Amino acid sequence: MKRNRIYCAVVAALASVSAHAQTSEALAPNTQTNRAQIETIQVTATKRTESIQDIPVSVTALNGQALENLGVDNFQDYVEFLPNVVFQGTGPGQNEIYIRGAATTQTSIAVSTVQALQPSVAFYLDEQPVSMQGRNLDIYATDMERVEVLPGPQGTLFGASSQSGTVRMITKKPDHTGFSAGADVDLSTTKDGEMSNAVEAYFNFTPTEDMAVRVAAYSDKQGGWIDNILNQPGEGGYIGSAVVIDRISGGVLADPANTPVVPPKNDGLTEDDFNDATYAGARLGLSYRADDWDLLVQHTQQTLETEGVFAYDPNLDGDTSTNRFVPEENDDEFGLTTWTLNSRLAQLELVYTGGYLNREIDSTIDYTGYTNGGLFAAYYVCNHYETETPADERCLDPTKFYKEQTDTTRLTHELRINTSDEERWRLTAGVFYDAQDLETVGKFQLGNTDLSFFADQGRTTVGTDGINSNGGPFESDVSFVNDVTHTIDQIAVFGQLEFDLTDTLTASVGARWYEIEDTYKGSTTTVDVSRRVKAFGSLDPDELAAVGEDPDLINQAIANGQLEVDLLDENGTLTVDDVIWKASFDWKVTKDILLFATYSEGFRPPVTNRVGGGLATNQSGAFEGFRIPVYSLTDTLDNYELGLKGDFLDGILRVNATAYYSEITDLQTSRFDPTNISFLVFTDNVGDAEIVGLDSDITWLATDNLVINASFSLLDTELTRINPELQGIAPPVGSELPYSATFSGNLRARYFFELENGYSGYVNGSIAYTGDRLAGMKMDAYVLEDTTQLVYGTGSGLEIQQEADVYQGVTYTDSQGGQFAGGRYVQKAYTIANVAVGIQKESWKAELYIDNLTDKRAILNIDNQQFTPKVVSNRPRTLGVRLSYDFY
Template identity: 40%
Template structure:
């Protein structure tokens, strides 16, 4: 079986320009290629005149090929890798600048900001781990700008950006279109879509354009019958000392669970429903205003990940899975001209709501505290004859409720583009707030705590236990404590804010008629903050008898909570001289909880260390808090620059060179300053960074753009070298479960590559196009604290194939008073590796112990060892990563157009290539994403 992927077979070079332009040649005798206009430099220009690497996928192309969703249009865009779990849970990488895939359990509030910015028209809609999955309806084009675009586009345009440009209202012209389609996937369910557009003029200077769509994508992955029994050896080796070890309780009664209620064929469905309304007003000859509102609901049922040990197209989940993702985006664009200056204002407000549920039963295979919640053995006393250990229902689920609000404003002015000196200048402001409530729901905990209470206190304890967030039965007037559900054992309740103010400018000067020098800069000020708490439910006994516990009718879960708000306030106060050493040593976590709950409050920086250890780390420079102000906000400011020279050799060839820089925001860690729970070997003295700082990217690039042989051959190429300093990654660390997922700067990296794309109008009827990407990546420095956790220095970056490419052919011909066409596309995506943490052998061993079989995924040995926990053979596992094997796909289509009607029959993925990509983020055993198998379909369209 092959282990590559549809989720990311994006040719870092290829795939798209060729495809994007194919439909532009129909059947005229003159075989010249048509001009494509892009706005990559925030001004309308011919694609071939823009001295940067830009690829464009036109709206006509997308419609004729049925490209509608995120994974479909990324498939045919060059230099782009799309990695993720399912629709609405994807990340974008360009030119190999990939790190660790984000875990959806924390990416909303705790994940890294994206390294590639996603725009809808003028508005950034990027989101770490969950890029907005916008349905591609009535788009003018999609542009991909490879390489840093930070001077004009700002944060997260670190490695490039992707811009989705919508069709705008057209004055004085009535237009409309309806498209419908249906398809059938081999071994899966049917799919269907319908969308419509109407453009209506109102008078001479006002027009409205409305778009609506519904697209249901049938599933092909089946959730198969399975039984799960927690593995004693797995649980014992991952435990960090809390809860009963199975080896101490040889007669442990372990409950199994069946997923019979969740067995379903073709359960991974996705439905896109939405609309867009735009109103444009030509106020005068010089001024216009455009208001647009886009609304979409993405409803995903089931899992898009498979268990590779079960064979093709199969998963074994024990909980239903879903992802409901709604967004509303309202934008205002005003364009005008005063005294020879072009003025543009672009403002937007995005409101996004996510509600998802995923199976988390696999946490039994890696959680360091799992027996505490799963089993009832005597936790605090030595094993004895009365200490019975029973392990209850192991089912677990994670529910994520996230809201994301983003307000942006940009004002820019530019001079006449025909002048020898050209200036663009602007100011940009954004305010982003993300609120996340993530609930970890354990079916076992209530029973385990109740049974433990009886065993621990004996006959005197006749009252049961409930979770701290559950309603207490029989107690009048008692409601849930906190916003969580009755199965919630602990939850993350976070608010993450990012505020940016930036000033940018660009000066272009025509040194001669054929040589232009351009200089750009961006001065930015960024403020980021993480607030809220992780609340742990350690049980609340009710009834008023027995030893310890809460009084009748009261529960409080905050005694063991972790509050980033308090942590960063304290760290900021100490950094700014408002807190003495003695005061720092006396910091407590939720000091008021002691009176409410009983017992003593805990030190703020407890865990593997204490307040004294964290203070020592600050003094020794191992914990950097210099960017945190007195309010607990991380502040950073810098200026990045861009310099380019382009030379128009003649009317057919342009050469250019670029130096550019990019950045993305820093991020605060919820467990800032905490020492590792495992204080042995490579983890000794390790402290969680307070802030994962901005990783900066510097790029040098040389390129050529050419239109040869009377504009029948378009050939573009670029060669680039990129250096990334302080590469920011998300780290999932079950060996140190006290801080689980957090962010840090792993080290430095380099990427080097060559991009080539071409299109050849061989005749007025035959068009051949193609693209290729050659890529070499390397980690050049590793943070000393990550030795033995990260892959070693010299390793390649994840999700970075050394070669990818495609070839496309289209032939047009006249028949039956209409135009017909046949096209074919062969796309190749090379081998790559998954992740930047070297845990593959350890995860494979866990899978073998837990399920009794091999996951069937190839492993690449990076050299050295990983972590400190031994595998089942008693050896420390090798530092290794999972392999994603190469994948080749073939799509074919036959279409016909006459008058206002079009029809096409198509077959995608003719050979049903699996294209697996292994997913490891936030997991203890490997899962894989895969391509949709062979799909046969029909498309019809009518324009008026």
């Protein structure tokens, strides 16, 4: 069995390797052997500055020089070199991070700001958490000191959303040693795509002895490679199908097989290479030092503008073509101000840090595919309710769009103390406060305006509480509105104590108490969300009746355990509090070898559902008697790991690994069942899961001129329990978690050589492999494939792994008259190779590089938000040149 093979690999690896800690290729001299050594990075993973090789924590870190060597500009580039990290999403600014296989299905980007899971991986810029559900902040990696990735639960020190790991981007701070400046220019061309160009610069100066200022600025225009081609029905283009519309609408058309369908047109929108992305921004930092304290204030301002989409239609020829029917764009701007004050009080270090984030998102998304999945599809595009003659039935242009305006603010404060590193016992303790506020207005065009009902309507929302748009009216072609305010307030007290039992043996224990208040307010076109949530919090019979629920049936559902409402108060605020723990032992076998064992806990807070408590529209099959949860439950992760960290052969070989076993209880997932519960999306708990894995990294200084690094991840994920209401919808017990490859790994090498007249050169090469992964947490691939065949006249050609004989969540049969099986799409394995050659002298460097040398079109994600699969792929082969110059 695969599980047995994993266990054997774990045991074998622990016999000879050490805890996962990827280092830079920077070298340090060994005075005893006159050979270079691998440099050890200083990290702040424990909220103290310590050597990465001396802390009993699994950490991956690349310093700024290594990031530059690898050509890393954003976190997606960095993930190529992290086998245990997965980056899933639909393009820049629209991604989610998963670590060590603890992955699930997140809400589609179209409604992620309204109804999405909290992240399972916390994302930080320096000391400030900047995570956001479904749309992690996409920070351009310019002027970075290092990037740290902490796999496994980090909740005791880093709080909520550190369930399976934490990612920290650490910026370069103002330098008090004096003046410096530098600039980098990058120009590249992509096969079958546009040119790209980037400029980065920094400037550091010291106005006084006590003050230093650093400014970094950047502009990066990334040319597209996806073509929006002319829609040609019958040649893989969008035909449309009354059979699909009738099936998902419950059989409303008299003769769906012969009902005419008008396919959408995109004549005015065809464009080659239309998926452009532009990053532009600046960061200003000021550092002031006095006798016993120092202050750092930084402000980062960035805009990210994208056009088009970053996925192709597999039903079309080639792997760079799509059919889109609405001009799509995503404007994402944020301003982040952070501050850190350090002081000393006798032997105590006092640290006060905080930050204020303001993010604005303005998006337009093609929503035409909703016709292929929405319960009321026939109502939106067909005239069956306007004609009494079946022969006159027809379905009109299905073109639809979704527009979103979202404003997010986040204010954090943390005050902590650190005792002296020289003592036998060391304490880090603090208090943390976090206030998040998300205000969003999402406007949908769902109905064809040639139909009488949609001819002239400016929809308003039904409620008045927490409305960001003042309730409308909206544009005449807007037929549905989400208007929601989501507020999350958190307070926590944390601490971690280390005690040296002997000179070589240390024990540590950490804990965090937290309380989170989640308030969900607002309205949709059809639902007063505020009143509904309050009704389930108070269980007032009149209020339940006012939101369309039978009080007796609701109380009965609560009594039999079908619904839980204990976490809601009468005002509709969801409150959760708990204590999580971490404990470890580490043994310094020699000055170069560290062994450790760790137990840690992580969690992800519950999410209130905007239509919680409602009955499924379709009451047959798996949905008989089903009610949408009022909120998802907290999901928790208990983690056990063993690791070693070691340098061998006089510091020229570093072999690191961590073996771990994780148990997830009440794993959260996003559900979108349009054929059964109208268009509505909600969060739920799929069940329990187990993960067994091994992360390993080897760095070898083969010669003073050649550095080789290899890293890999082995994973065995398994669902161990499925909630009854998800039987036949989610994969069965024993199935793999999504997006989790059994094996992933990479190999990197950097060779230096000397030239005449003070010049030197280098060659970089890397190759990264990612194994097969399954897409999503719902076995609907055969349903989607059948829809693709009917709507486009051809299938997607994507591989499906069958996991059940019958897909019970959908009660209709396929187009051939058979019952749908259950299965998920397979995101096939891929290998990416990069190469670069450069020359440098003193302060300048020039480099020629080729990314994606073999022009591999990898399947990074299969996006189903259009109800037919779209493939998010990597950038094709790219040839470029980088130039840099530093002034000192």
